[in-house]
Amino acid sequence: MTVRTRYAPSPTGDPHIGNIRAALFSWAYARANGGQFLLRIEDTDRARLQETSLEAIMDSLHWLGIDWDEGPVVGGPHEPYFQSQRLPLYQHAAGRLIDEGNAYRCFCTPERLDQMRKAQQASKQPPGYDGRCRDIPREESDRRAANEPFTVRFKMKHDGTTVLHDLIRGDVTFDNALQDDFVALKSDGYPTYHLAVVVDDTEMQISHAIRGDEWISSAPKHIQLYDALGYEPPVWAHLPLILGPDHKKLSKRSGDTAVLDYATNGYLPEAMVNFLAFLGWSLDDHTSLVTIDDLKQHFDLARVVPNPAVFDVERLNFLNGYYIRAMDEERWHATITQWSGQQMDAALVAAVAPILRERVARLDEIGPMTAFLFGDDAPGYQAELLAEKLGGDAAIAQTVLDTAMAAFSEIASEDWNQASIEAAIRGLEPVLGLKLRKFVSVLYVAIEGSPQGLPLFDSVAIIGRSRTLHRLAAALQKLA
Numbered sequence: 232m233t234v235r236t237r238y239a240p241s242p243t244g245d246p247h248i249g250n251i252r253a254a255l256f257s258w259a260y261a262r263a264n265g266g267q268f269l270l271r272i273e274d275t276d277r278a279r280l281q282e283t284s285l286e287a288i289m290d291s292l293h294w295l296g297i298d299w300d301e302g303p304v305v306g307g308p309h310e311p312y313f314q315s316q317r318l319p320l321y322q323h324a325a326g327r328l329i330d331e332g333n334a335y336r337c338f339c340t341p342e343r344l345d346q347m348r349k350a351q352q353a354s355k356q357p358p359g360y361d362g363r364c365r366d367i368p369r370e371e372s373d374r375r376a377a378n379e380p381f382t383v384r385f386k387m388k389h390d391g392t393t394v395l396h397d398l399i400r401g402d403v404t405f406d407n408a409l410q411d412d413f414v415a416l417k418s419d420g421y422p423t424y425h426l427a428v429v430v431d432d433t434e435m436q437i438s439h440a441i442r443g444d445e446w447i448s449s450a451p452k453h454i455q456l457y458d459a460l461g462y463e464p465p466v467w468a469h470l471p472l473i474l475g476p477d478h479k480k481l482s483k484r485s486g487d488t489a490v491l492d493y494a495t496n497g498y499l500p501e502a503m504v505n506f507l508a509f510l511g512w513s514l515d516d517h518t519s520l521v522t523i524d525d526l527k528q529h530f531d532l533a534r535v536v537p538n539p540a541v542f543d544v545e546r547l548n549f550l551n552g553y554y555i556r557a558m559d560e561e562r563w564h565a566t567i568t569q570w571s572g573q574q575m576d577a578a579l580v581a582a583v584a585p586i587l588r589e590r591v592a593r594l595d596e597i598g599p600m601t602a603f604l605f606g607d608d609a610p611g612y613q614a615e616l617l618a619e620k621l622g623g624d625a626a627i628a629q630t631v632l633d634t635a636m637a638a639f640s641e642i643a644s645e646d647w648n649q650a651s652i653e654a655a656i657r658g659l660e661p662v663l664g665l666k667l668r669k670f671v672s673v674l675y676v677a678i679e680g681s682p683q684g685l686p687l688f689d690s691v692a693i694i695g696r697s698r699t700l701h702r703l704a705a706a707l708q709k710l711a
């Protein structure tokens with residue numbers, strides 16, 4: 232059997248972290264098995280459609296390194312890959328279901344359905360269609376269809392059970408008594424998700440339908456639809472729920488935001504791939520660092536666990552730092568130039584690259600961390616900041632600046648380097664009668680505009696003698 236998987240997002244917004252994991256796992260499973268991966272756009276909900284969503288979906292996939300063999304842009308033998316362009320297929324299937332007695336036209340108005348729901352709520356009955364149109368004779372149905380709007384409802388079996396054989400969950404049994412005759416085709420001729428996914432997964436020869444846990448309750452509908460249409464269902468794999476650090480369902484607040492926001496906020500795709508991979512899967516019982524190539528070779532649904540995964544942003548930050556430090560020099564230099572937001576010559580990039588690499592956890596820190604390298608003055612700060620770590624004692628701050636000024640002035644331009652600066656600053660300890668860690672923040676603020684930043688000795692060396700003296704003088708002036 233050829234493995235064919237798909238990612239089938241609805242273009243109703245930018246793909247979120249929780250959702251894109253299904254793309255990564257589907258893609259990896261196809262790649263690891265020499266199969267094909269499809270991108271299909273499920274755009275049948277016209278009311279929730281967002282124009283920019285398709286771009287965001289494709290950009291998110293590109294950013295992570297996920298390519299598709301069939302779908303938008305690349306085309307393929309099952310074109311079109313947009314459900315809105317495939318309506319005749321669904322309408323045909325709905326017609327067949329009606330003809331074969333597995334579905335019926337429902338003429339209930341939205342008002343009636345609304346009243347029904349309210350009555351069910353009031354009498355504490357389970358919600359669901361009450362079946363009023365289920366037994367309308369075919370002739371009457373045909374006649375009314377000529378001038379009344381209708382939906383097509385699927386006749387669910389109401390007795391017995393429906394069993395989902397899930398690759399991750401094992402068998403899951405659903406009680407048919409709780410199932411409802413759902414709408415398969417809407418009155419505007421568009422299918423619902425249930426009909427469209429069954430028709431398309433069949434027509435596109437999907438072998439494994441890998442999707443989020445939130446779809447598991449739809450599985451009995453799909454299973455009965457496959458059965459009624461006489462189609463062979465795919466292997467289903469419902470990925471485990473993702474919980475936030477609070478162990479509640481992942482929400483926007485706990486990190487389930489747009490994938491591309493993570494890119495904008497300075498995360499590396501390698502870190503995100505590694506992070507997403509472990510939301511339910513593992514390579515073995517000890518490996519914690521995996522690349523997209525590892526996934527491509529070794530991803531296996533057999534190693535996806537059913538129990539919920541926890542989204543831990545600290546872990547993502549750790550991975551990001553790891554991959555920043557693992558970048559080759561050329562890419563790191565290019566990254567610095569890109570994220571500093573400033574014109575930087577190669578020598579400056581090379582000087583700052585090693586110290587920056589140790590400090591940065593997210594690339595969006597590069598801009599603020601390197602801001603002090605540009606211009607004569609330190610980035611703007613309040614005078615109080617100079618003495619903040621000295622309990623607000625401005626007099627000590629002033630002494631620190633004065634003595635530093637004197638010490639730096641004695642270093643000749645040609646001797647201005649990390650070692651001589653370190654010696655000068657350490658030499659302030661006996662003069663001031665203070666430990667370095669006590670007073671160093673004054674110098675950090677004067678030079679870098681912040682009590683923490685890139686290592687001070689290197690930073691002072693990089694900005695040079697005249698700018699250093701100028702900034703110390705400026706700090707003294709602020710205190711005065």
Ligand code: GLU
Binds near residue numbers: 238240441446
């Ligand atoms: N359109 C559904 C979604 O947005 C697809 C679910 C599936 O993969 O079957 O998640």
